[in-house]
Amino acid sequence: MPRDAATSAGAPAGSPHAGAAPARELRARGQRTQRRLLDAGADVFARRGYHAARVDDIVKLAKTSHGTFYLYFENKEDLFAALAAEVGDRMTELFDALPAFGPGPDGCAELEGWLTRFGELYRSAGPILRAWTEAEIAGDSVGRLGADAMRRFTAVIGERFRAAATPGVDPALAALAIVAMIERAHYYALTDQTPARPEHLAATLARVTHAAVHAP
Amino acid sequence: MPRDAATSAGAPAGSPHAGAAPARELRARGQRTQRRLLDAGADVFARRGYHAARVDDIVKLAKTSHGTFYLYFENKEDLFAALAAEVGDRMTELFDALPAFGPGPDGCAELEGWLTRFGELYRSAGPILRAWTEAEIAGDSVGRLGADAMRRFTAVIGERFRAAATPGVDPALAALAIVAMIERAHYYALTDQTPARPEHLAATLARVTHAAVHAP
Amino acid sequence: MPRDAATSAGAPAGSPHAGAAPARELRARGQRTQRRLLDAGADVFARRGYHAARVDDIVKLAKTSHGTFYLYFENKEDLFAALAAEVGDRMTELFDALPAFGPGPDGCAELEGWLTRFGELYRSAGPILRAWTEAEIAGDSVGRLGADAMRRFTAVIGERFRAAATPGVDPALAALAIVAMIERAHYYALTDQTPARPEHLAATLARVTHAAVHAP
Amino acid sequence: MPRDAATSAGAPAGSPHAGAAPARELRARGQRTQRRLLDAGADVFARRGYHAARVDDIVKLAKTSHGTFYLYFENKEDLFAALAAEVGDRMTELFDALPAFGPGPDGCAELEGWLTRFGELYRSAGPILRAWTEAEIAGDSVGRLGADAMRRFTAVIGERFRAAATPGVDPALAALAIVAMIERAHYYALTDQTPARPEHLAATLARVTHAAVHAP
DNA sequence: TATGAATGAGATTTCATTCAT
DNA sequence: AATGAATGAAATCTCATTCAT
Numbered sequence: 001m002p003r004d005a006a007t008s009a010g011a012p013a014g015s016p017h018a019g020a021a022p023a024r025e026l027r028a029r030g031q032r033t034q035r036r037l038l039d040a041g042a043d044v045f046a047r048r049g050y051h052a053a054r055v056d057d058i059v060k061l062a063k064t065s066h067g068t069f070y071l072y073f074e075n076k077e078d079l080f081a082a083l084a085a086e087v088g089d090r091m092t093e094l095f096d097a098l099p100a101f102g103p104g105p106d107g108c109a110e111l112e113g114w115l116t117r118f119g120e121l122y123r124s125a126g127p128i129l130r131a132w133t134e135a136e137i138a139g140d141s142v143g144r145l146g147a148d149a150m151r152r153f154t155a156v157i158g159e160r161f162r163a164a165a166t167p168g169v170d171p172a173l174a175a176l177a178i179v180a181m182i183e184r185a186h187y188y189a190l191t192d193q194t195p196a197r198p199e200h201l202a203a204t205l206a207r208v209t210h211a212a213v214h215a216p
Numbered sequence: 217m218p219r220d221a222a223t224s225a226g227a228p229a230g231s232p233h234a235g236a237a238p239a240r241e242l243r244a245r246g247q248r249t250q251r252r253l254l255d256a257g258a259d260v261f262a263r264r265g266y267h268a269a270r271v272d273d274i275v276k277l278a279k280t281s282h283g284t285f286y287l288y289f290e291n292k293e294d295l296f297a298a299l300a301a302e303v304g305d306r307m308t309e310l311f312d313a314l315p316a317f318g319p320g321p322d323g324c325a326e327l328e329g330w331l332t333r334f335g336e337l338y339r340s341a342g343p344i345l346r347a348w349t350e351a352e353i354a355g356d357s358v359g360r361l362g363a364d365a366m367r368r369f370t371a372v373i374g375e376r377f378r379a380a381a382t383p384g385v386d387p388a389l390a391a392l393a394i395v396a397m398i399e400r401a402h403y404y405a406l407t408d409q410t411p412a413r414p415e416h417l418a419a420t421l422a423r424v425t426h427a428a429v430h431a432p
Numbered sequence: 433m434p435r436d437a438a439t440s441a442g443a444p445a446g447s448p449h450a451g452a453a454p455a456r457e458l459r460a461r462g463q464r465t466q467r468r469l470l471d472a473g474a475d476v477f478a479r480r481g482y483h484a485a486r487v488d489d490i491v492k493l494a495k496t497s498h499g500t501f502y503l504y505f506e507n508k509e510d511l512f513a514a515l516a517a518e519v520g521d522r523m524t525e526l527f528d529a530l531p532a533f534g535p536g537p538d539g540c541a542e543l544e545g546w547l548t549r550f551g552e553l554y555r556s557a558g559p560i561l562r563a564w565t566e567a568e569i570a571g572d573s574v575g576r577l578g579a580d581a582m583r584r585f586t587a588v589i590g591e592r593f594r595a596a597a598t599p600g601v602d603p604a605l606a607a608l609a610i611v612a613m614i615e616r617a618h619y620y621a622l623t624d625q626t627p628a629r630p631e632h633l634a635a636t637l638a639r640v641t642h643a644a645v646h647a648p
Numbered sequence: 649m650p651r652d653a654a655t656s657a658g659a660p661a662g663s664p665h666a667g668a669a670p671a672r673e674l675r676a677r678g679q680r681t682q683r684r685l686l687d688a689g690a691d692v693f694a695r696r697g698y699h700a701a702r703v704d705d706i707v708k709l710a711k712t713s714h715g716t717f718y719l720y721f722e723n724k725e726d727l728f729a730a731l732a733a734e735v736g737d738r739m740t741e742l743f744d745a746l747p748a749f750g751p752g753p754d755g756c757a758e759l760e761g762w763l764t765r766f767g768e769l770y771r772s773a774g775p776i777l778r779a780w781t782e783a784e785i786a787g788d789s790v791g792r793l794g795a796d797a798m799r800r801f802t803a804v805i806g807e808r809f810r811a812a813a814t815p816g817v818d819p820a821l822a823a824l825a826i827v828a829m830i831e832r833a834h835y836y837a838l839t840d841q842t843p844a845r846p847e848h849l850a851a852t853l854a855r856v857t858h859a860a861v862h863a864p
Numbered sequence: 865t866a867t868g869a870a871t872g873a874g875a876t877t878t879c880a881t882t883c884a885t
Numbered sequence: 886a887a888t889g890a891a892t893g894a895a896a897t898c899t900c901a902t903t904c905a906t
Contacts, residue, residue: 029885030890051267055876065892070877169423170416176404177424181397188392200386207385208393211431212424246865271901281867286902462886483699487880497888502881565781601855602848608836609856613829620824632818639817640825640860647859677906678869702896713871718898 034072036062038086041079046127050080053131084132087125088149094121095153101160103214112206115182119202122186130191154179160213178209250288252278254302257295262343266296269347300348303341304365310337311369317376319430328422331398335418338402346403370395376429394425466504468494470518473511478559482512485563516564519557520581526553527585533592535646544638547614551634554618562619586611592645610641682720684710686734689727694775698728701779732780735773736797742769743801749808751862760854763830767850770834778839802827808861826857 040062044053055076059069073079098114101107122129158175182205189198256278260269271292275285289295314330317323338345374391381387398421405417472494476485487508491501505511530546533539554561590607597603614637621633688710692701703724707717721727746762749755770777806823830853837846 027889033890054874056874066877067879067892067894068890071890075876166423168416168419170413170420173401173405173413173416173420174424177397177401177421180400180404181393184396184400185389185393188396189389197386197389200384200389203384204386204389205393207382207431208390208428211382212428215423215427215431243865249865270899282869282902283867283904284865287865292901459886465886486878498881498890499883499888500886503886508880598855600848600851602845602852605833605837605845605848605852606856609829609833609853612832612836613825616828616832617821617825620828621821629818629821632816632821635816636818636821637825639814639863640822643863644856644860647855647863675868681869703898704896714898715871715873715900716869719869723897 045131108210115202261347324426331418477563540642547634693779698779756858763850
């Protein structure tokens with residue numbers, strides 16, 4: 001699960017991302033064009049992955065020209081960073097809303113509710129997240145965004161483990177594992193042709209997580 | 217987590233992978249050259265990722281030439297497939313050895329022992345796995361390998377969940393989640409600069425997994 | 433050393449150059465805008481040279497837009513031609529004022545006086561001249577301007593050599609050499625970080641030129 | 649007059665310039681290809697100037713491909729630098745051979761002899777020198793080469809002026825002026841359509857220089 | 865068995881100029 | 886009179902793969 005994008009957190013309306021070539025004020029038309037490029041980018045990245053995506057494809061889909069592309073973005077990476085930042089923002093928001101689920105069945109239900117929302121977000125942003133993982137692996141700088149968002153998430157889960165203080169369990173590691181599980185499970189469930197039914201994902205993950213955190 | 221490599225399972229000594237250009241018997245020198253290329257490939261893929269890895273880098277590291285590269289491998293993907301197959305073999309072996317850990321403390325200890333071995337393998341093969349993920353995302357055919365090995369792993373864990381029959385828990389999904397957790401936790405713990413201590417990884421994962429599977 | 437600009441010699445007030453897109457009468461505001469573009473152009477050409485200068489730079493410096501640029505000038509070359517014409521005018525004027533310096537110390541002093549004025553002009557117009565040289569080399573049509581102004585200069589110097597009639601000296605070539613010297617010496621003295629003191633340039637060049645022309 | 653190229657002064661045979669992409673040892677074929685590219689480059693730069701020259705033209709003329717070009721040179725500038733270095737080497741050699749011409753007719757004859765050789769070199773290398781001037785103007789890094797070669801030349805001439813100690817003459821400036829004259833006179837005489845006869849160039853410049861340096 | 869020179873399709877990027885407002 | 890978004894041709898550069906030796 002990518003991270004952060006705190007950079008664009010408070011960006012002024014009208015400049016959806018921070019790294020654009022010139023920090024120009026955009027008029028209505030420019031805004032629409034930029035939006036078209038972002039949407040086209042999301043589509044192409046989703047279908048081809050970060051590396052295989054060609055600026056040419058994006059431009060064609062957005063029905064505009066190469067020149068226009070470079071008017072709004074410094075390069076392919078810059079456009080991707082903008083998309084990632086958008087996703088990152090929504091992730092951060094969601095993570096901050098993670099409830100302090102208690103040991104009882106209520107806690108489990110709360111968790112399930114939150115995981116449902118997470119699943120929805122993941123479904124819409126998944127393609128970007130996948131490309132993000134790819135970029136991350138390749139060591140591109142964009143990949144390095146996002147750590148913060150996840151850290152917050154991990155911190156909350158870590159608190160629960162710390163409270164439980166199970167011997168042999170490193171709370172930070174355990175939290176990391178749970179977070180990793182939630183992210184990857186969504187990844188596999190939504191992309192892979194798993195025999196599993198994704199509609200039960202929130203319930204299942206909630207129970208597993210709850211059991212792991214509030215182990216006897 | 218990738219899989220398989222059944223191709224090379226019983227392959228004749230001297231041809232560690234199936235897709236090499238000519239299916240010829242290699243003499244000692246040829247073997248060494250091919251091995252050098254494989255090792256160089258592993259190194260370069262690990263450092264740069266699949267897409268960013270250039271044949272030139274591999275060839276330079278192996279102290280050989282482009283021509284020689286294409287003597288032993290059909291293309292970049294072919295070399296990667298050979299590496300993936302090697303890893304896949306070892307993974308399959310390990311997965312088959314997963315104990316049927318029971319609900320008691322003994323089961324947890326068994327699980328921890330197995331996870332320790334998994335960690336060792338991951339440490340050595342991890343970089344290839346990472347590159348694999350990248351290739352997978354990009355939709356390259358190599359990426360499609362690997363699912364099988366994981367399926368076996370998932371099946372065993374799934375059995376446990378099925379036995380427990382917790383209401384609301386889809387055994388297949390839960391197993392997928394646990395497997396994903398184990399894989400990704402290793403990934404993050406070994407690559408990221410987590411504040412956590414990786415030496416406690418096996419113990420922590422064992423406890424978390426055990427608790428999740430044998431929930432009250 | 434460029435020349436000419438006869439084009440703008442008697443041009444009507446309000447249109448400092450000949451090639452502007454529409455030959456319209458400009459109001460006060462238009463005049464100011466055009467002037468701003470010319471000044472910005474002079475600056476940018478000076479700093480980057482003709483080819484490296486981008487219309488975008490000029491427009492930004494002039495705090496106006498691309499559209500406006502093409503309202504006043506046909507293209508980049510046209511703006512440059514306008515600038516060159518301005519310089520050419522002043523050069524022609526100065527060359528026509530070259531005194532018929534005699535062999536005695538008075539002639540040398542006259543020459544020094546003239547060279548002082550030349551130096552002042554060069555200091556202010558030099559950057560354009562440099563860009564001019566570049567354009568000339570590249571074979572752009574603008575480059576072909578300028579030869580005339582220099583020819584007049586050369587003619588006067590040539591007269592002196594013809595009078596002296598030194599055996600082995602081709603008067604035209606000698607004059608060309610002296611003119612070239614004066615131009616390039618200023619160029620190097622004013623741009624390069626020569627260890628020499630430019631304030632002595634007029635005196636030194638006067639003596640060298642005088643000695644060369646009125647050799648015993 | 650460009651400068652220096654001391655960089656390639658002692659370059660090993662087989663690598664005619666210092667800045668090539670990889671410092672590879674070239675086999676016979678590679679050598680020929682690289683030579684073809686250099687020659688094609690010289691031709692294209694001469695005809696179009698540095699900026700207008702397209703790698704495409706060079707490649708076509710050399711009957712090779714873009715890929716090959718970038719095998720031997722990092723970019724256009726790199727190829728140009730290689731050419732400039734070749735010229736610079738020959739210039740440096742020549743400058744070092746400048747005789748310490750005395751005040752008598754013998755000194756003038758010595759000078760003429762040297763200028764004849766200079767003219768020959770200039771004729772063959774002129775096109776590169778012209779492009780060099782253009783690059784220099786544009787502030788490209790290549791342009792900054794060459795100052796050294798000229799400095800040596802200037803130093804020798806400067807010595808003569810220092811010996812003469814004419815009042816009002818700054819020896820360094822005077823030397824600079826003479827050097828500039830010799831260079832530019834060749835430039836104009838060989839490129840422009842001067843009415844002058846270039847075959848008298850050496851004689852004329854020798855006399856003018858001699859008179860200027862050994863003024864009464 | 866090995867080499868490394870050569871290729872060329874394709875990717876990214878730039879910028880003078882036009883156009884709709 | 887002014888704007889700035891849009892264009893697209895052209896330029897540069899990369900790299901997997903082939904080929905001649």
